[in-house]
Amino acid sequence: MAFFTKLKERLFKSSSKIEDGLDAIMEDGVEEEVLAAPEPRPETRPEPEPRREPVPEPEPEPTLEPAPDPEPSPEEIPEPPSEAPAEPPLEWPDQTPPEAPVRAPDPAPAPTPQEIPVDDVTSPAQDSAKPGLLGRLLGRKEGKTVVRRVLDDDMLEQLEELLISADMGVDTALRVTANMAEGRMGRKLSGQEIKELLAQEITRIMEPVARPMPIYPKTPQVVLVVGVNGSGKTTTIGKLASQFKAAGKSVVIAAGDTFRAAAVEQLQIWGERAGVPVLTAPEGSDPASLAFDAMEKAQADGADLLMIDTAGRLQNRADLMEELAKIVRVIRKKDPGAPHNTLLVLDATTGQNALSQVETFQKLADVSGLVMTKLDGTAKGGVLVALADKFGLPIHAIGVGEQIDDLAPFDPEDFAAALTGLERG
Ligand SMILES: Nc1nc2c(ncn2[C@@H]2O[C@H](COP(=O)(O)OP(=O)(O)OP(=O)(O)O)[C@@H](O)[C@H]2O)c(=O)[nH]1
Incomplete structure (x- = not known):
């Protein structure tokens, strides 16, 4: 699926974080496995030689025998190709900020040089640049050996x-x-199996919340869009308007954040891009009054959808609550069932903070669904799982970029695979 590839690329910061972490966990506990397993190389040569001792010539010089090169004590096996001694582990953490992983197709975010070595370097050089303490083991992993680790409390x-x-x-x-x-404690699992299990669990949690925004037969369907400043409300409205328009719906947008001229301008630009009218009001005027006018226009025009942008000033929560409540009161004069959807737009880069935003906005408005923006370029994509687990609110869409088509329906399997770094066919 094309979108999965895109999602995986965009979500790379999150996925590589978990993926790299899983790799490190596997390698960290794999010692017994590797020691007990293949890799006979170092052992084969040395062994045969010592047997030459009992040769003939019981003459002098018995001392020469032990001297030769062999004597490979079996305990030394862990030393593979002597590439990475014990130092790299110390360097690795420095070079690797929390996120900057190895697979970095996205040039924008992390300006770190780690992005380039990506696929070109399939050699040990790359391996040794991976998680530090595993340097020695990695050399061995090169073969086709499947690394397994016993699932225990430690793991x-x-x-x-x-x-x-x-x-x-x-x-x-x-x-x-x-x-x-x-049911799996004590079992030996491969990295792939761990990823699959994790992806399966994530999918299980996410599946019930993966629901597109419902479209109702009654028009105009009023969609109130709430969220803190900068979360991506304007962009999301623009993207949604464009998608609805492409699906044959007629849309009207109301620029309800009348206190910020810049926000109104932004929305007008998005309206132009989407080919959708944007209703505005003078700066500082009552957003509820604009919402009322927009409702009238949408009804008069026979629009299918009216999307109302709102302010996101959480600093003054009481004012914002009153403002949102007033908008709702006013549009209900025109349609008692409105708003039909109240979308809370959340910025994924805020991580755990998104959880408290949901709590807050649930008190301010009757949140009916979520849109999670900026999943590209963040290592905090895991917060979606926490949100789904804790609130169970539908996730209607995710934003994976700033362009008009960078809004996608939320697909739990794609998301779980992208997050865990699981390869999918
Ligand atoms: N990378 C990325 N950037 C996004 C995404 N969605 C929004 N943005 C960017 O986030 C910034 C804020 O987006 P806005 O849509 O203006 O946010 P807002 O909630 O309307 O903010 P206010 O107008 O201040 O209330 C802009 O620079 C957007 O381009 C996304 O999915 N990915």
Whole structure:
């Protein structure tokens, strides 16, 4: 699926964080596996030689025998190609800020040089630049050996920490790992199996909330769009308007954040792009009055949808609550069932903060669904899982860029695969 590829590329910061973390967890616990397993190289040569000792010539010089090169004590096996001694582990954390992973197709965000070495370097050089303490083991992994690790308490704890660091939140991370472990403790799992299990759990949590915004037969359908400043309300309205228009719906937009001239201008630009009329009011005028006018126009024009932008000033919560309540009161004079949807737009880069925004806006308005923006370029995509787990609100769409077509329906399987770095056919 084309969008999956795009999503995976865009979500790379999140996915590579979890993916790299999973790789590190696997490699961290794999010692016993590798030691007990293949890689006979170093052993084969040395062994045969010592047997030459009992040769003939029981003459002098018995001392020469032990001297030769062999003597490969079996304990040394861990030393593969002597590339990366013990130092790289110390360097690795410095070079690798929290996010900058290895697979970085996206040039915009992290200006770090790690982006380039991506696929070109398939050699040990790349491996040794990976998670530090594993340098030695990685050399060995080159072969076709499947690395497995026993699922034990230690590993579960590492998984929990990884998911928490990926912004899934403590409760969700614990639940996810507990489910992953159920019936599997003590079993040896490969990295691929772990990714699959994790993706499966994430999909399970996300599936019930993956619902497109419902479209009702009654028109105009009024969509109130709320969210803090900068969360992406304007952009999302523009993208949604464009999609609805492309689907044959007629749309009207009301620029309800009348206190910010810049916000109104932005919305007008998006309206132009989408080919949708944008109703505005003088700066500082009553947003409810604009909403009322917009409602009249939408009804008069026979529009299918009216999208109302709102202010996002959380600093003055009481004012904002009153403002939103007034908008609702006023449009209900025209249609008692309005607004039919109240979309809360959340910025994924705020991570755990998104959770408190949902709580706050649920008190301010009757939130009916979420749109999560800026999933591109953030390592905090895991917060969606926490949101789904905690609130169960429908996620109607996700924003993965600033362009008009960078809004996609939320697909739980694609998302889970992208987040965990699971390859999908
Ligand atoms: N990368 C990325 N940027 C986004 C996305 N959605 C919105 N943005 C950017 O986020 C910034 C804020 O978006 P707006 O749509 O203006 O946010 P807003 O909530 O309307 O903000 P106010 O007008 O201040 O209330 C803009 O620079 C957008 O281009 C997204 O999905 N991905």
